[in-house]
Amino acid sequence: MYAYDEIDRTLVNERVSEFRDQVKRRLSGELTEDEFKILRLQNGVYLQLHAYMFRVAIPYGTLATNQLRALAHVARKYDRGYGHFTTRQNIQFNWIKLAELPDALEDLAKVGIHAMQTSGNNMRNVTSDQWAGVAPGEIEDPRIWSELIRQHTTLHPEFSFLPRKFKIAITASDHDRAAIKIHDIGLRLIKNEKGETGFEVLVGGGLGRTPFIAKTIKHFVHGRDILSYIEAILRVYNQYGRRDNIYKARIKILVHELGIEKFSREVEEEWQHIRNSSLQIDDEVIEDIRSRFTYPAYEKLPHMPDELRQAAADPDFEAWRKNSVAPHKVQGYSIVTISLKPIGAPPGDATAEQMDALADLADKYSFGEIRVGHEQNLALPHVAKRDLPALWKALDKLGLATPNVNLITDIIACPGLDYCSLANARSIPIAQELTRRFANHELANLIGRLHINISGCINACGHHHVGHIGILGVEKNGEEVYQITIGGRADENAALGTLIGPGVKFDEVADVIEDVVEAYLALRERPEELFMDTVKRLGVEPFKERVYATR
Amino acid sequence: MPLVNGGKIADDSFVKLAVDTPLPEGGDILVPAERFLGEADALVKRAGKLGVIWPNSRDIAELVPYLGKIAVVALVFPTFRDGRAYSQARLLRERYNYRGELRATGQVLRDQFVFMLRAGFDSFDVKKQADAEAFMHTAKRYSVFYQPTGDGRITALHRRMQLRHSEGVGT
Numbered sequence: 001m002y003a004y005d006e007i008d009r010t011l012v013n014e015r016v017s018e019f020r021d022q023v024k025r026r027l028s029g030e031l032t033e034d035e036f037k038i039l040r041l042q043n044g045v046y047l048q049l050h051a052y053m054f055r056v057a058i059p060y061g062t063l064a065t066n067q068l069r070a071l072a073h074v075a076r077k078y079d080r081g082y083g084h085f086t087t088r089q090n091i092q093f094n095w096i097k098l099a100e101l102p103d104a105l106e107d108l109a110k111v112g113i114h115a116m117q118t119s120g121n122n123m124r125n126v127t128s129d130q131w132a133g134v135a136p137g138e139i140e141d142p143r144i145w146s147e148l149i150r151q152h153t154t155l156h157p158e159f160s161f162l163p164r165k166f167k168i169a170i171t172a173s174d175h176d177r178a179a180i181k182i183h184d185i186g187l188r189l190i191k192n193e194k195g196e197t198g199f200e201v202l203v204g205g206g207l208g209r210t211p212f213i214a215k216t217i218k219h220f221v222h223g224r225d226i227l228s229y230i231e232a233i234l235r236v237y238n239q240y241g242r243r244d245n246i247y248k249a250r251i252k253i254l255v256h257e258l259g260i261e262k263f264s265r266e267v268e269e270e271w272q273h274i275r276n277s278s279l280q281i282d283d284e285v286i287e288d289i290r291s292r293f294t295y296p297a298y299e300k301l302p303h304m305p306d307e308l309r310q311a312a313a314d315p316d317f318e319a320w321r322k323n324s325v326a327p328h329k330v331q332g333y334s335i336v337t338i339s340l341k342p343i344g345a346p347p348g349d350a351t352a353e354q355m356d357a358l359a360d361l362a363d364k365y366s367f368g369e370i371r372v373g374h375e376q377n378l379a380l381p382h383v384a385k386r387d388l389p390a391l392w393k394a395l396d397k398l399g400l401a402t403p404n405v406n407l408i409t410d411i412i413a414c415p416g417l418d419y420c421s422l423a424n425a426r427s428i429p430i431a432q433e434l435t436r437r438f439a440n441h442e443l444a445n446l447i448g449r450l451h452i453n454i455s456g457c458i459n460a461c462g463h464h465h466v467g468h469i470g471i472l473g474v475e476k477n478g479e480e481v482y483q484i485t486i487g488g489r490a491d492e493n494a495a496l497g498t499l500i501g502p503g504v505k506f507d508e509v510a511d512v513i514e515d516v517v518e519a520y521l522a523l524r525e526r527p528e529e530l531f532m533d534t535v536k537r538l539g540v541e542p543f544k545e546r547v548y549a550t551r
Numbered sequence: 552m553p554l555v556n557g558g559k560i561a562d563d564s565f566v567k568l569a570v571d572t573p574l575p576e577g578g579d580i581l582v583p584a585e586r587f588l589g590e591a592d593a594l595v596k597r598a599g600k601l602g603v604i605w606p607n608s609r610d611i612a613e614l615v616p617y618l619g620k621i622a623v624v625a626l627v628f629p630t631f632r633d634g635r636a637y638s639q640a641r642l643l644r645e646r647y648n649y650r651g652e653l654r655a656t657g658q659v660l661r662d663q664f665v666f667m668l669r670a671g672f673d674s675f676d677v678k679k680q681a682d683a684e685a686f687m688h689t690a691k692r693y694s695v696f697y698q699p700t701g702d703g704r705i706t707a708l709h710r711r712m713q714l715r716h717s718e719g720v721g722t
Contacts, residue, residue: 005711007695007707007710007711008695008707010694010695011693011695011697011707014692014693014694014695017692018662018692018693022662030681035631035660038631038632039662121632151697151707151708152697152698154697155665155666155693155696155697156697156698157637157665157666157667157669157670157698157700158634158637158638158641158666158670158700159634159637160634160637160666161631161632161633161634161637162634235638238634238635238637238638239635239638239639243633243635273646277699278699278706279699281708284712284715285708285711285712288708288711288712288715
């Protein structure tokens with residue numbers, strides 16, 4: 001956990017008081033809606049279909065229990081009793097009143113939570129691996145660097161009015177859980193041959209209407225130079241990124257139009273001017289940030305405690321354990337993923353009661369720490385294996401033990417037309433129907449790892465391009481039509497999915513997905529061949545035939 | 552449009568010339584970039600102070616040979632959403648060591664003041680009277696800054712280091 005000091009707290013409080021003044025000026029009419037819009041966006045406030053939506057940052061996905069309780073409090077006091085976890089380690093509240101927003105922000109500021117730059121054309125919340133600091137084989141804890149970059153990008157005087165939004169993600173594991181290749185800047189923590197910490201820097205990834213997988217711009221940037229290198233990228237982007245067309249304003253378009261070689265030369269030239277400046281980070285600064293992350297005092301525990309051995313006789317426990325529990329870097333401990341995807345419910349939602357109860361469980365079983373992942377699930381990062389059976393029972397009572405992590409019903413979806421003013425089509429009802437179709441755990445397990453991603457418009461908040469199965473809702477002649485892609489992925493082998501054919505109507509989507517899955521089950525060479533691998537081996541044709549032969 | 556200079560509302564001695572306005576005999580003038588570059592030799596010789604209005608789409612490096620001869624560089628915010636002039640301002644101050652007046656012009660609103668001061672601006676063509684009057688108050692809104700810029704304000708990282716070392720002295 002990163003502990004805010006007086007300096008961080010002062011800044012957040014100053015931001016809240018500034019926003020309070022801005023809201024006051026808006027309510028009095030001193031600010032026009034056009035002027036206020038940018039100011040509220042910089043504080044995470046959107047105007048949606050029914051009300052203002054408030055997006056709160058959970059930097060690099062780490063939450064303390066008092067912070068989760070504060071989010072529950074906001075859900076209860078200012079909203080309708082629940083919150084929605086997003087694909088970028090944020091939580092959204094959908095029914096906030098403008099006049100109450102400053103109070104909500106002030107309540108959150110007390111526990112070191114803010115909503116700065118969770119929307120708007122600026123540097124967004126820095127995201128990372130939700131297993132940071134506990135994943136086996138990690139190079140080092142990427143949150144130290146995430147926090148350094150979080151600070152550097154907060155209220156940046158030069159880059160707060162960029163051509164478009166700008167997202168940075170960091171991973172330190174071979175398996176990329178932070179989806180760095182679909183970010184404006186992706187950072188992969190590595191060591192050079194001298195054993196020094198640095199980053200492979202990727203640039204220009206992003207989804208939306210023109211999706212691109214990020215390209216490597218530099219194979220190794222030393223840790224001490226990372227801020228100046230990021231600053232050089234941003235300075236080139238701020239000056240040359242397109243501002244004439246909102247759909248061509250992301251850095252991915254600039255990188256694409258210039259080509260990665262020319263773009264990297266521009267960045268390199270700029271970087272040479274600033275790399276030996278006060279942006280250079282000395283070890284002492286890193287150590288200071290590191291010293292404010294606290295790590296649990298782990299016990300020496302057996303690899304296979306009796307409690308776990310006994311619980312293995314219960315098939316329901318085993319079904320949950322197999323999908324939810326992952327290895328921890330410390331023997332005797334596990335990382336537990338908590339599915340926010342119960343059958344028939346909107347993906348990523350949690351009620352205030354669930355958040356409070358989960359905070360209690362985290363205090364009891366996970367050293368007071370909770371994580372938030374881009375898959376819209378939560379995790380308890382330090383659970384002793386002997387506690388797993390008790391934790392499972394407690395989660396089950398809260399409706400938080402759905403054994404579907406990484407299975408077909410673990411769906412990522414945007415809020416869609418039910419909430420969002422940008423959407424063209426509904427997302428949540430599609431997700432709900434799909435979870436009902438595949439509610440049978442035996443069937444879901446038989447299918448194995450399969451990610452479905454749903455977006456309700458081309459802006460791609462549900463990351464449909466990189467879903468193993470992607471579903472994109474569009475509007476055609478006043479009707480919702482859904483385009484289906486297969487073969488996308490968001491991990492270290494990130495790829496964009498391929499369209500399988502013409503769009504289908506709302507009522508047909510679940511049938512089509514069932515057909516795709518049946519085709520896979522018939523086509524796979526052996527049960528271990530995952531959906532992704534079958535698509536890679538055979539291409540989209542056999543799936544297309546299956547789906548459209550009778551339509 | 553009130554001008555804020557040196558932290559308070561001030562008279563503007565400069566007259567903005569269009570591309571084709573005849574050159575006045577004396578007095579301080581602000582000239583559009585294109586005209587400035589075309590007539591630079593004549594402009595620097597006349598009595599009265601000289602300033603240039605530099606668009607945010609033009610490379611600021613082109614202005615470098617003239618920086619010693621001009622009193623004002625006015626950078627433009629066509630809308631407050633367009634942040635290119637922040638980069639130009641930092642380059643002028645931090646890379647090209649420009650020490651003259653650096654003026655923000657265009658859609659300049661209260662909520663940009665802190666960013667602009669940090670980027671190196673020291674005078675402001677403020678759009679609204681109320682915003683100009685609120686300048687001093689608004690400029691002091693923040694006491695914590697995470698990034699080093701040329702404005703010399705101490706960053707959070709360095710303040711922490713200072714605290715560390717001063718705590719270390721007594722132990």
